[in-house]
Amino acid sequence: xxxxxxxxxxxxxxxxxxxxxxxxxxxxxxxxxxxxxxxxxxxxxxxxxxxxxxxxxxxxxxxxxxxxxxxxxxxxxxxxxxxxxxxxxxxxxxxxxxxxxxxxxxxxxxxxxxxxxxxxxxxxxxxxxxxxxxxxxxxxxxxxxxxxxxxxxxxxxxxxxxxxxxxxxxxxxxxxxxxxxxxxxxxxxxxxxxxxxxxxxxxxxxxxxxxxxxxxxxxxxxxxxxxxxxxxxxxxxxxxxxxxxxxxxxxxxxxxxxxxxxxxxxxxxxxxxxxxxxxxxxxxxxxxxxxxxxxxxxxxxxxxxxxxxxxxxxxxxxxxxxx
Amino acid sequence: xxxxxxxxxxxxxxxxxxxxxxxxxxxxxxxxxxxxxxxxxxxxxxxxxxxxxxxxxxxxxxxxxxxxxxxxxxxxxxxxxxxxxxxxxxxxxxxxxxxxxxxxxxxxxxxxxxxxxxxxxxxxxxxxxxxxxxxxxxxxx
Numbered sequence: 001x002x003x004x005x006x007x008x009x010x011x012x013x014x015x016x017x018x019x020x021x022x023x024x025x026x027x028x029x030x031x032x033x034x035x036x037x038x039x040x041x042x043x044x045x046x047x048x049x050x051x052x053x054x055x056x057x058x059x060x061x062x063x064x065x066x067x068x069x070x071x072x073x074x075x076x077x078x079x080x081x082x083x084x085x086x087x088x089x090x091x092x093x094x095x096x097x098x099x100x101x102x103x104x105x106x107x108x109x110x111x112x113x114x115x116x117x118x119x120x121x122x123x124x125x126x127x128x129x130x131x132x133x134x135x136x137x138x139x140x141x142x143x144x145x146x147x148x149x150x151x152x153x154x155x156x157x158x159x160x161x162x163x164x165x166x167x168x169x170x171x172x173x174x175x176x177x178x179x180x181x182x183x184x185x186x187x188x189x190x191x192x193x194x195x196x197x198x199x200x201x202x203x204x205x206x207x208x209x210x211x212x213x214x215x216x217x218x219x220x221x222x223x224x225x226x227x228x229x230x231x232x233x234x235x236x237x238x239x240x241x242x243x244x245x246x247x248x249x250x251x252x253x254x255x256x257x258x259x260x261x262x263x264x265x266x267x268x269x270x271x272x273x274x275x276x277x278x279x280x281x282x283x284x285x286x287x288x289x290x291x292x293x294x295x296x297x298x299x300x301x302x303x304x305x306x307x308x309x310x311x312x313x314x315x316x317x318x319x320x321x322x323x
Numbered sequence: 324x325x326x327x328x329x330x331x332x333x334x335x336x337x338x339x340x341x342x343x344x345x346x347x348x349x350x351x352x353x354x355x356x357x358x359x360x361x362x363x364x365x366x367x368x369x370x371x372x373x374x375x376x377x378x379x380x381x382x383x384x385x386x387x388x389x390x391x392x393x394x395x396x397x398x399x400x401x402x403x404x405x406x407x408x409x410x411x412x413x414x415x416x417x418x419x420x421x422x423x424x425x426x427x428x429x430x431x432x433x434x435x436x437x438x439x440x441x442x443x444x445x446x447x448x449x450x451x452x453x454x455x456x457x458x459x460x461x462x463x464x
Contacts, residue, residue: 071463105417144462153462266414267371274406282402283393290402294409301417313375318419318457 004060004178007039008090009080011073012100012147013066017091018042020164021063027171034178035060051079059084061177065164067093067100067310068148072141081154088158088177094150095161096257096265097310101147102302104309104316108143146316147309160188162240163255163307169239189260194233194252198242202226205276209296213251220249225276230303235259235268257308264312266304273297329383329449333358333442334373336366338396339431340388346435354442358386365389367400371411374425379457384424384449386441391429401429421452 010018022028038059039046062084068074081087089095097104103111116126131138150156160173169188176183195202202223211228218227224245225231231245232254244250258265278285278293285293297303305312335341341362347354359382363369366389374385387408389401405427412422428441 068462074462142464145460145464146462148462264372264375267375270371270407270410270414274403274410277406279399279402282399290405291409294406297410300410301414304414313372313379314414314418314420314457315459317417 001034004035005038005058006035006178007059007062007080007084008037008042009039009062009064009076010042011064011066011077011094011150012069013091013093013098015042016164017065017093020091020162020166020170023164024167024170024174027167027174031174031178048076048079051083054083056082057085061086061088063088063090063160064150065089065091065094067098068144068150068153069100069103070141070143074144074153075141077150077154086157086177087150087154088160088173089150089156090160091165092161092163092255092257092307094156095159095311096308097147097149098163098307101149101308101310102306104146105301106317108145112143148315149311152310157185158183158188159186161237161255161257166240166243168241186260188239190237190239190256191260192238193259194236194238194240194242194245194256197238198223198233198252199246200224206280207277208280209293210273210277210298211296212298218249224249224251230273230297232265232269232304232306234272235262235265235304253306254304255307257311265308266301266312269304270300327450327454329357329446329452329454330381331358331384331386331445331449332377332382333360333386333388334366334369335360335362335430336389336396336401337362337364339390339394340366340428340438342432343388343430343434343438346432347438348435350435352435352439354439355446357446358442365395365397365400366404367395367397367407369404369407371407371414374411378420378424378455383452383455384426384445386426386428386445388428388430388438388441391431394431420455423448424452424455 039051062080064077064087092098127140129140129142162169173188200223201221203226205226207228210230213229216227216229229251231251233252236252236254237256237259240256244252262268335344366387369387377385389404395401408427412425415422415425426445430438
């Protein structure tokens, strides 16, 4: 059998996805047996020209991680799309927008202003697209208007969310993709929620109010949401098998994004919480008591959309729509 | 130039608010024709996704109306609605959309007058806010 040619590329990402490829331990040997890595800027030293020199569709599978934040990201993935038969959105950033998507709550001008006016930056200096130095002219790519997931700029063949995708997911994904199995576009996203696969003991949910995690000493046997700490389990796809709550007794932060077939993770979480928070004796509650229960959920936008804002209905702050 | 005529989606619960709308009709109450009503069994059936999708598909305002607290046909559905809409308002605000575009009202089946009044107010308010355009901006300048 001909060895497959695979490529890895990162866009706006933290680098965790690149490292996660190595998390599969000795299974990397199986991957290498079935495939040659022809392009991987993080681990090898290829130049843009090397990629440009490739034939169209020369790469069999390109794994692209990171969200699309700058013109460079967009240009590169468009080039990779030409050179690859299949593109996999690897990790949550490229699948659903990722953590960097929270940048969409500010305009790009605000981000640059805040980022470059800290104590440690020279006052008044802002990055320019072109700057002249002794050695010649330097260019920097511009930021796009807002962060988008990969499928907003190129066609994606498979989604593999996760922050980063865990070995258990990669084992399935690499085996299926490299073994020419018939994998649907969304097949690598679980239809089960994190709650569905979580081992914690659950009761019927009646939560008085949501408390910050530092104020609660968490019982590692019991459902974390039942204990009044915001856990994104109900609205999050569970292909990770729930290690955060089950192993670390830490609430799910929602990194896998919505379960298969759902678009808006935040909406789902909001619906779930609306039915369980502050329901004890709600019919006799005063207006302000009810308000208190609702207000106990701090920063709903940031908490519910931590990883999925760019792929939600609203995508970015529409500051220019209403003042 | 013609004045902007807002489009408003009204999610009405079957047992109170929709009946309230019926009564408004029977009583010959006048209200503007900008409302597109959608009848649901309970106001709590309105998911945040319905609201967001309405906005995205061109609604300038969304009204959710249900039974008064304590009167829900399904015992406590309207309390859930209340919590949902409150949280939604916060999210809309964060996302730069005026939360006044989303309104929650309790309208009973005997309140035809209130139904017409709410509709008039809502249309007037949303008219003031102007059209909501959620079409995506180009990524590159």
